[in-house]
Amino acid sequence: MIKRILVLLTAILIAIWFLSPVVLIVISSLTPSAEYYDPQRILPRSLTLSHLRSLFVTLDGWRATLNSLQVAGMSIGISFLFGIPAAYALTRFVFRGKNTLRLGILMTRSFPVLIIGVPLVVLYLRIGISDTLFGVALAHTSMVLPFVVLISSSIIGGVSVEYEEAGMVFGLSRFGSFMRITMPLVLPGLAASAIFAFIMSWNEVFVAAVLTLTNRTLPAHILNTAMTAPDYFKFAAGTIMAVPAMVFIFFTRKYLISLWGISLK
Amino acid sequence: MTYKRGLTPYLYFIPVIAFLIMFLGYPLIETFRLAFTHRVGPLGNFSRIIESGELWIALRYTLLISVVVVPLQLVFALALALFINMRFKGYLLLLYIIAIPLALSDVSAALMSYSIFGPSGFVNKILINLGLTDSPVYFFGYMYETRAFWVIVLTEVWRATPLVFVILLAGLQSVNKEYLEAADVFGFSRWTKLRKITLPILKPAILSALLIRTLFAFQIFGVVWLLAGRDIRILAGEAFYWQTIRYNSNVAASYGLVIAVVSIAISWVYLVILRSREVEGARA
Numbered sequence: 001m002i003k004r005i006l007v008l009l010t011a012i013l014i015a016i017w018f019l020s021p022v023v024l025i026v027i028s029s030l031t032p033s034a035e036y037y038d039p040q041r042i043l044p045r046s047l048t049l050s051h052l053r054s055l056f057v058t059l060d061g062w063r064a065t066l067n068s069l070q071v072a073g074m075s076i077g078i079s080f081l082f083g084i085p086a087a088y089a090l091t092r093f094v095f096r097g098k099n100t101l102r103l104g105i106l107m108t109r110s111f112p113v114l115i116i117g118v119p120l121v122v123l124y125l126r127i128g129i130s131d132t133l134f135g136v137a138l139a140h141t142s143m144v145l146p147f148v149v150l151i152s153s154s155i156i157g158g159v160s161v162e163y164e165e166a167g168m169v170f171g172l173s174r175f176g177s178f179m180r181i182t183m184p185l186v187l188p189g190l191a192a193s194a195i196f197a198f199i200m201s202w203n204e205v206f207v208a209a210v211l212t213l214t215n216r217t218l219p220a221h222i223l224n225t226a227m228t229a230p231d232y233f234k235f236a237a238g239t240i241m242a243v244p245a246m247v248f249i250f251f252t253r254k255y256l257i258s259l260w261g262i263s264l265k
Numbered sequence: 266m267t268y269k270r271g272l273t274p275y276l277y278f279i280p281v282i283a284f285l286i287m288f289l290g291y292p293l294i295e296t297f298r299l300a301f302t303h304r305v306g307p308l309g310n311f312s313r314i315i316e317s318g319e320l321w322i323a324l325r326y327t328l329l330i331s332v333v334v335v336p337l338q339l340v341f342a343l344a345l346a347l348f349i350n351m352r353f354k355g356y357l358l359l360l361y362i363i364a365i366p367l368a369l370s371d372v373s374a375a376l377m378s379y380s381i382f383g384p385s386g387f388v389n390k391i392l393i394n395l396g397l398t399d400s401p402v403y404f405f406g407y408m409y410e411t412r413a414f415w416v417i418v419l420t421e422v423w424r425a426t427p428l429v430f431v432i433l434l435a436g437l438q439s440v441n442k443e444y445l446e447a448a449d450v451f452g453f454s455r456w457t458k459l460r461k462i463t464l465p466i467l468k469p470a471i472l473s474a475l476l477i478r479t480l481f482a483f484q485i486f487g488v489v490w491l492l493a494g495r496d497i498r499i500l501a502g503e504a505f506y507w508q509t510i511r512y513n514s515n516v517a518a519s520y521g522l523v524i525a526v527v528s529i530a531i532s533w534v535y536l537v538i539l540r541s542r543e544v545e546g547a548r549a
Contacts, residue, residue: 007353014345015362021377021423022365024387028380037385039393039401082280089277101278110476111289112484112528114501115521118508119295120288142288149281203370205487206501210508219372219487226376226491231383238376245368253361 022242029235036232055236059229064221065240067133071208071217072201074137076194079145080152087152088178092161102153105146113143117210124211131213139211140201148197155189156182192255199248203241296525299518310519323498323520330414330489330499331482334421338478339471341422342429347459349430350437360434367427371487374424378492379405382416405492413493420488425481429474436470437463469539476535483527500524 028036030047055061089095090102120139124130129138159182167177202218209220216224222237303309314320345363349356366374381387382404389401404412440463448458464471486501495506500520508517 004353007351010348011353011355011359014348015359018362018365018423018427021374021381022369025373025377025380039385039390042387042390042394078284082284085277086281089274093274093277095274098274105281105285107532108285108289110480110528110532111293112480112524113289114484114486115296115504115525116289116292118504118514118517118521119292119299121508122295122299122514123291138288142285145281145284199368203368203372205370205372206484206505210505219370222372222376223487223490227494231379231385234376235380238373238380241370241373241376245365245370245373248368249361249364253364 022246025235025238025242029232029239031232031235033230033232051232051236052240055233055240059225059233060221061218061237061240064216064218067215068202068217068219070133071137071140072198074134075140075144075201076197078137078141079148079197080190080194082141083145083148084152086149087156090149090153091157092164102150105149108146113204114206116142117207120207121210131211131215133212133215133217136208136211136215136217137201139207140204143204143207144197144200147200148193151193151196152186152190155186155193158189159185189255192252195248195252199244202244293525296518296521299515300522302515310515314516314519319498319503320520320523323500323503324523326414326497327483327485327499327501330417330421330485331479333418334425335475335478335482337418337422338426338429339475341426342433342474343471345426345430346433346437347463349434363427363430365427366424367431369424371424371485372491374420375488375491378416378420378488405496407496410493410496413497417489417492417497420492421482421485424488425478429478432474432477433467433470436467440466472535472538476531479531480528483524483531 027043029051030049031044032046032048032050035041035044035046056065086105090098116139120135121130124132124135129135163181163185164174164177167181168174172180204217205219205223208217209223212220218237218241222234222241226234226237300310301307303313311320349360349363379386383389384401384403388404389398392398392402403409404416406413444462444466445458448462453461484501485499486505489497489499490502490505495502500523504517504520504524506517507513507520
């Protein structure tokens with residue numbers, strides 16, 4: 001009995017530790033300025049949406065959010081287009097150098113991605129895509145692509161190759177067999193890894209901020225305006241940045257475990 | 266499995282490899298080129314930031330943050346993983362709550378810290394309400410670097426402990442229950458079981474968590490830049506400053522190169538440790 005109470009108390013303390021910063025910034029973003037600057041008042045009596053509105057409307061947050069969504073969408077598109085064939089080959093073929101290729105892709109995960117920002121500025125100026133969302137998306141793809149290959153290959157590997165071979169016996173091409181048989185089975189897993197890729201791109205700030213001046217993504221926009229902006233802007237921005245994280249945890253909670261390579265049953 | 270000879274399997278990899286060469290390989294080489302280009306000679310950029318002491322300051326702070334943050338994360342994450350692994354009623358809900366910071370950006374986490382430790386933040390409001398102070402306690406700004414440093418440490422521990430936690434929790438799944446039951450038969454204490462059974466089995470997971478966290482710690486940027494600006498100078502922050510405010514890609518690339526070299530060195534040390542463990546395993 002005492003042990004159960006201790007476990008419960010510990011669990012509550014842990015939950016408070018991890019949840020309170022999130023709750024506090026949401027409260028801060030909804031607190032009217034007068035109450036925020038009143039030192040006597042810890043929790044506000046009334047809430048307001050005006051800070052979120054002014055972040056979106058007057059402080060250009062809406063455009064930055066759209067930019068972020070476009071960048072993430074393009075990186076997911078490119079990384080799946082390029083990554084899925086490689087993931088397929090990793091699970092379906094036996095060939096020389098396969099392990100070396102897998103290890104090589106694994107190794108790129110320890111590559112410090114932020115250092116590509118500075119050289120890419122120089123490259124993009126030369127090829128005429130400087131300060132574009134497409135340029136940021138290409139940079140983010142290089143960060144996301146290795147993850148997409150590795151996660152997708154483990155997901156595709158979970159579907160027995162015999163189904164595909166049966167399809168091929170009945171006259172489907174290799175591609176047709178993959179698309180009509182394996183694809184529907186792996187779609188939920190691929191959706192989870194797409195959300196994972198989305199979060200990586202949505203959160204990335206250094207490269208995005210270095211590569212753009214006018215077409216800023218949301219974190220880059222925040223980074224460049226937060227120093228001079230009033231406090232409520234920071235809290236509204238922090239709240240908006242955090243929303244996809246909550247959605248991510250909610251929708252991928254079943255895959256969370258397998259995305260990070262766990263099998264808790 | 267389909268056995269394939271010839272070129273077909275490699276064709277599937279061409280897009281990925283071409284892309285990674287273009288956007289990781291080429292920028293790495295270009296970083297070297299930029300860093301070693303200066304009008305007085307190839308080492309001009311480095312002698313500039315070494316002689317002014319700037320490189321040392323940034324390297325020192327980056328190291329200091331890593332050395333303080335990574336062990337704290339490891340200890341907390343281990344405790345959390347062992348606790349969740351007790352599988353008490355409702356442990357999944359707690360697991361999801363702990364997982365929230367996994368998906369949070371460093372920008373978001375920094376702003377959360379600011380809502381707590383800012384001049385009108387919750388900590389100050391509580392201190393004022395309790396009558397412990399009349400004017401706000403400042404945690405950020407020039408002159409308050411030490412306090413800002415500890416707020417940054419706290420933020421990083423809060424934000425990135427869950428990443429270590431998931432890796433360790435995954436590792437804990439490979440601890441065979443029978444070993445622990447056997448230990449119970451011999452009357453081992455909890456502490457002995459942890460030290461003699463769980464931790465040794467967990468060692469690979471701990472090593473890979475340490476590698477990932479140390480690599481990320483060396484790239485720390487958003488949290489420091491938003492909370493302390495250049496009051497606390499870090500490698501990535503200096504690269505950002507030289508690129509976007511001083512418009513000097515060469516000095517920026519020099520800082521980038523330092524990050525790259527340190528990252529490669531850390532990964533190499535890790536590989537060596539892993540390989541020596543494999544050799545030990547082969548002998549045993």
